[in-house]
Amino acid sequence: DQQVKQNSPSLSVQEGRISILNCDYTNSMFDYFLWYKKYPAEGPTFLISISSIKDKNEDGRFTVFLNKSAKHLSLHIVPSQPGDSAVYFCAASAIRSSGGSNYKLTFGKGTLLTVNP
Amino acid sequence: DVKVTQSSRYLVKRTGEKVFLECVQDMDHENMFWYRQDPGLGLRLIYFSYDVKMKEKGDIPEGYSVSREKKERFSLILESASTNQTSMYLCASSTTREGETQYFGPGTRLLVL
Numbered sequence: 001d002q003q004v005k006q007n008s009p010s011l012s013v014q015e016g017r018i019s020i021l022n023c024d025y026t027n028s029m030f031d032y033f034l035w036y037k038k039y040p041a042e043g044p045t046f047l048i049s050i051s052s053i054k055d056k057n058e059d060g061r062f063t064v065f066l067n068k069s070a071k072h073l074s075l076h077i078v079p080s081q082p083g084d085s086a087v088y089f090c091a092a093s094a095i096r097s098s099g100g101s102n103y104k105l106t107f108g109k110g111t112l113l114t115v116n117p
Numbered sequence: 118d119v120k121v122t123q124s125s126r127y128l129v130k131r132t133g134e135k136v137f138l139e140c141v142q143d144m145d146h147e148n149m150f151w152y153r154q155d156p157g158l159g160l161r162l163i164y165f166s167y168d169v170k171m172k173e174k175g176d177i178p179e180g181y182s183v184s185r186e187k188k189e190r191f192s193l194i195l196e197s198a199s200t201n202q203t204s205m206y207l208c209a210s211s212t213t214r215e216g217e218t219q220y221f222g223p224g225t226r227l228l229v230l
Contacts, residue, residue: 009157032217043121043207043221044160089160093217103148103167103211104175105219109159 003027004092006108014116019077021111023090026071030092034105035064035075038087047088048075080115087112120144121222123208129228136195138225140208148211149191150219151175151183153204160207166191198229 005024013019023033031052036044050057050064050073057064063076077084091105124139140149150165152175162175164183172183180202184192191210195202205226209219 006159034218036221041126041224041226043209043223046218046220049218103213103217104150104162104165105217107152107160109157 001026002109003030004090004106004108006088006090006111008111009109010112010114012114012116013080015082016079019075019080019084019113019115021075021077021088021090021113023073023075023108024071025073025092027092027094027106028071029094030106032093033064033066033073034091034093035062036089036091036107037084038089038110044089077113080113082115082117085113085115121208121210121220123206123222123225125225126223127226127228129230130195130198131230132199134195134198134229136198136227136229138193138195138206138208138227140191140193140210140222141189142191142208142210142220143189144210144212144220145188146210146212146220147188148213148219149185150209150211151181151191151193152207152209153177154207154224155204163193198227200229203227203229 034049035047038044066073087110089110090108121142151163152160166172166185182194208222211219
């Protein structure tokens with residue numbers, strides 16, 4: 001059962017335009033969400049995160065939006081650059097029932113973003 | 118800057134061999150993780166450790182074991198390598214102080230013939 005879903009395996013956008021990557025989740029216990037970027041033959045690098053107490057977090061060209069009622073989050077990249085071409089993973093974490101984070105992340109399958117010059 | 122290093126970038130082994138993958142982090146992180154990444158399947162958690170000598174199974178632990186004798190080092194062991202263990206293996210670490218953000222190593226691409 002896939003708890004974190006990235007339904008678009010790939011996305012292609014023009015340089016300078018907005019890239020929107022989507023992620024849906026099913027586990028209502030998830031309370032912290034992260035986006036990672038991965039280039040081929042490298043490990044994923046942390047990009048941006050958001051806690052469930054917020055609905056938006058911004059860092060430079062990257063903004064993450066969280067809609068808890070829809071169990072949906074999205075990553076916006078504005079403006080998109082060719083160097084942004086990579087696989088983007090959405091990840092989520094749930095609080096243990098006894099309190100505190102369980103430190104485990106559940107990842108989506110990733111979306112390959114291609115930004116064309 | 119957090120640094121997570123993995124012992125090999127590329128590895129070729131034969132079916133039935135015992136394989137050791139090593140991961141070292143230099144930021145005194147409590148938690149360490151081993152994942153594998155396969156096309157179309159994303160990152161899947163094999164094992165993780167939240168303290169020295171402590172380990173917990175992830176989603177796909179079968180065919181693997183781990184060892185954490187020192188805080189900075191987390192080893193993944195393939196007891197008897199099989200061709201379906203050909204994959205990209207990624208190590209990560211995190212600190213409880215910083216919450217859930219995990220920092221990844223560069224990965225080891227393992228080919229089992």
